[in-house]
Amino acid sequence: MTQKTRPTAGETVPTGGISPDKRLEMYRLQVLLRQAEQRAYDLFLENKIKGTSHLSLGQEAVAAGAAAAMRPGDLSFCTYRGHAHTLARGVPVEKVLGELMGRDNGLMRGKGGSMHLTSVEHGVMGSYAIVGAHLPIACGAAWRAQYKGDSDVSVCFFGDGATNIGAFHEALNFAACRKLPVVFVCENNLYMEYTPIADVTAVKHPGGDRAGAYGLERIVIDGNDADVVYLTMVKAFARARAGEGPSLIECLTYRHSGHSRADPAKYRPPGELDRWKERDPVSIYRRRLETQGVAAETLDAIDAEIHRIIDDATKACEAAPSTSADILFTDVYADGGCSWRN
Amino acid sequence: MAQLTYREAVARGIAQEMARDENVVLLGEDVAKAGGVFKATVGLLEQFGPNRVLDTPISEQAILGAAMGAAMTGLRPIAEIMFADFLGVCYDYIANEFPKTRYMTNGQVGCPLVVRCGNGGGARFGAQHSQSVENWCMQFPGLKVVSPSSPVDVVGLLAAAVRDPDPVVFLEHKSLYATKGEVPDGEILDTLGTAKILRPGRDATILALGLMVPRSLQAADVLWAEHGIGCEVIDVRSLVPLDTQCILGSVARTGRVFTVEENPRQLGWGSELVSIIADEAFYDLDGPAVRITTPNIPLPAADALEDLAIPSVNRIVEMIRHSLSA
Ligand SMILES: Cc1ncc(C[n+]2csc(CCOP(=O)(O)OP(=O)(O)O)c2C)c(N)n1
Numbered sequence: 001m002t003q004k005t006r007p008t009a010g011e012t013v014p015t016g017g018i019s020p021d022k023r024l025e026m027y028r029l030q031v032l033l034r035q036a037e038q039r040a041y042d043l044f045l046e047n048k049i050k051g052t053s054h055l056s057l058g059q060e061a062v063a064a065g066a067a068a069a070m071r072p073g074d075l076s077f078c079t080y081r082g083h084a085h086t087l088a089r090g091v092p093v094e095k096v097l098g099e100l101m102g103r104d105n106g107l108m109r110g111k112g113g114s115m116h117l118t119s120v121e122h123g124v125m126g127s128y129a130i131v132g133a134h135l136p137i138a139c140g141a142a143w144r145a146q147y148k149g150d151s152d153v154s155v156c157f158f159g160d161g162a163t164n165i166g167a168f169h170e171a172l173n174f175a176a177c178r179k180l181p182v183v184f185v186c187e188n189n190l191y192m193e194y195t196p197i198a199d200v201t202a203v204k205h206p207g208g209d210r211a212g213a214y215g216l217e218r219i220v221i222d223g224n225d226a227d228v229v230y231l232t233m234v235k236a237f238a239r240a241r242a243g244e245g246p247s248l249i250e251c252l253t254y255r256h257s258g259h260s261r262a263d264p265a266k267y268r269p270p271g272e273l274d275r276w277k278e279r280d281p282v283s284i285y286r287r288r289l290e291t292q293g294v295a296a297e298t299l300d301a302i303d304a305e306i307h308r309i310i311d312d313a314t315k316a317c318e319a320a321p322s323t324s325a326d327i328l329f330t331d332v333y334a335d336g337g338c339s340w341r342n
Numbered sequence: 343m344a345q346l347t348y349r350e351a352v353a354r355g356i357a358q359e360m361a362r363d364e365n366v367v368l369l370g371e372d373v374a375k376a377g378g379v380f381k382a383t384v385g386l387l388e389q390f391g392p393n394r395v396l397d398t399p400i401s402e403q404a405i406l407g408a409a410m411g412a413a414m415t416g417l418r419p420i421a422e423i424m425f426a427d428f429l430g431v432c433y434d435y436i437a438n439e440f441p442k443t444r445y446m447t448n449g450q451v452g453c454p455l456v457v458r459c460g461n462g463g464g465a466r467f468g469a470q471h472s473q474s475v476e477n478w479c480m481q482f483p484g485l486k487v488v489s490p491s492s493p494v495d496v497v498g499l500l501a502a503a504v505r506d507p508d509p510v511v512f513l514e515h516k517s518l519y520a521t522k523g524e525v526p527d528g529e530i531l532d533t534l535g536t537a538k539i540l541r542p543g544r545d546a547t548i549l550a551l552g553l554m555v556p557r558s559l560q561a562a563d564v565l566w567a568e569h570g571i572g573c574e575v576i577d578v579r580s581l582v583p584l585d586t587q588c589i590l591g592s593v594a595r596t597g598r599v600f601t602v603e604e605n606p607r608q609l610g611w612g613s614e615l616v617s618i619i620a621d622e623a624f625y626d627l628d629g630p631a632v633r634i635t636t637p638n639i640p641l642p643a644a645d646a647l648e649d650l651a652i653p654s655v656n657r658i659v660e661m662i663r664h665s666l667s668a
């Protein structure tokens with residue numbers, strides 16, 4: 001089996017009804033995610049970030065479109081590829097870069113690292129490094145909302161590869177039969193780790209083609225178009241808040257970098273990356289805004305402002321002390337410590 | 343004789359067994375075309391073809407379940423669970439299926455398979471990709487657990503695991519994949535259940551596994567050079583079956599024993615070994631058996647913190663020195 005590598009436009013394309021402010025917000029978010037991830041990549045090369053890291057370069061439209069459709073109080077559940085989703089909810093860049101660098105100013109002061117970004121105050125309920133683990137967890141959060149009559153929706157982001165693990169199927173069935181207010185967002189970037197998803201999956205659309213098995217609508221969209229993502233999410237949120245149950249949205253997208261920092265992505269067929277770069281979400285969005293009459297200077301000013309934010313954050317992280325030894329033993333148990341015996 | 347890395351030794355061991363027995367097959371995520379995420383299965387697809395070297399979906403239960411079914415009916419599967427931590431998502435097979443089948447069926451059905459995993463810390467991967475899970479596996483009667491520390495042991499013990507009639511969990515240390523060692527040419531076959539004395543010494547026995555083996559050897563060098571303390575360093579290699587003879591023999595000679603374990607303290611493999619020593623060699627001991635472990639914490643991601651958590655050469659030296667002078 002070979003994966004069709006030509007970028008396909010979304011099969012469902014909702015249009016219209018997005019305010020100019022919302023559009024600028026989504027542009028700003030995408031630029032922020034792009035520049036932050038590029039900075040993270042540079043910091044790796046300088047060996048200031050250790051360990052591993054999974055970038056969302058090329059996948060910004062999903063995170064931006066989804067976050068723009070969320071309300072404060074909605075909950076995000078992310079994977080190890082979670083920097084973008086975390087930043088999109090408003091977590092400061094400095095906290096994210098600090099965490100990646102193992103600095104004291106990091107989001108979890110270095111205890112979690114790149115794969116576990118969590119910021120409860122921003123609704124980021126965690127980044128999970130075991131594929132599939134967070135789908136049932138998102139169901140549980142949605143179940144709480146349903147039980148308590150809370151209006152928040154849980155959003156669970158995961159990749160194409162995650163659709164082949166049992167937890168995906170268990171969560172989808174559970175959410176659908178209990179009509180839980182949860183939105184499952186499958187970012188289909190064509191690859192699991194290094195293996196094309198088509199080589200190991202029985203259906204063409206790992207998310208969309210499974211939806212019917214759980215009584216859900218088949219939704220496959222252009223994940224490189226923030227407007228499409230946004231509008232699809234708005235509908236899914238409305239459905240969830242109306243008590244009509246979960247949605248499963250497959251977003252077609254592509255990661256520009258390797259799976260993780262160790263991966264030069266040599267397994268990609270020649271030309272594939274270039275074809276997807278022609279459909280780069282950030283450039284597409286900028287062109288669209290310009291066509292719609294937004295002045296280039298307005299957009300340049302946003303780019304420059306983000307650049308400053310990222311530079312300031314980087315400087316703050318470089319100046320921050322490395323994380324302090326005293327937190328090694330804290331927060332294992334709710335009493336604050338790690339002691340298990342007297 | 344060739345200089346091989348630990349990761350090349352994995353591929354060499356698998357290739358040796360696949361060439362010997364057509365029933366040996368390999369399956370796992372990214373193991374075929376990509377040659378494994380740790381590059382430990384490079385070249386096997388090319389050598390043995392896609393019917394024997396399978397890329398699987400991210401479906402750990404299917405990987406281990408299929409390995410079991412194939413093993414029960416005549417194949418000798420080697421299944422890769424990429425990071426040992428992921429045994430958590432397919433633990434049913436480790437805990438309930440593999441180890442109990444022979445017993446429950448009154449010997450009718452065996453599970454001759456090998457589960458290979460990248461185990462251990464040091465790579466700054468954080469709490470869900472760094473664990474040392476020997477004790478997740480060694481508690482089940484019927485399951486064997488092996489963890490080599492050098493390339494030559496990788497080849498020989500892997501071959502022994504493949505040929506063993508029982509299910510074996512084979513834990514490769516992620517931080518050792520890049521290390522090198524001499525590996526003789528030709529077939530290599532080691533024996534499960536044999537420990538190795540890597541360094542003789544009169545004053546204390548150090549029992550170590552995986553990445554803790556090279557650290558213990560370094561610590562022993564320092565203890566000898568700077569403090570005149572002679573440590574006998576034993577690479578335990580195989581937890582089940584366990585080479586009790588070798589361990590008790592050494593304790594009888596030295597009178598002191600230290601385990602160096604990467605796992606968090608509670609119920610690490612060393613606790614079982616120390617319990618055996620307490621039972622069977624109590625009167626050989628001249629002082630307490632001491633366990634040097636990661637504390638009772640999940641592993642942190644930041645390099646500064648991870649280095650404090652996992653036993654370091656320095657910590658091994660200090661704890662042994664302190665304990666012997668007390
Ligand atoms: C249970 C489990 N199996 C395997 C892995 C190793 N792993 C990490 S990411 C990944 C690929 C995931 O692919 P996909 O779901 O498409 O997400 P992407 O990385 O493309 O965003 C794999 C196999 C894991 N973390 N957890």
Ligand SMILES: [Mg+2]
Pocket residue numbers: 159160161187188189190191192
């Ligand atoms: Mg993917």
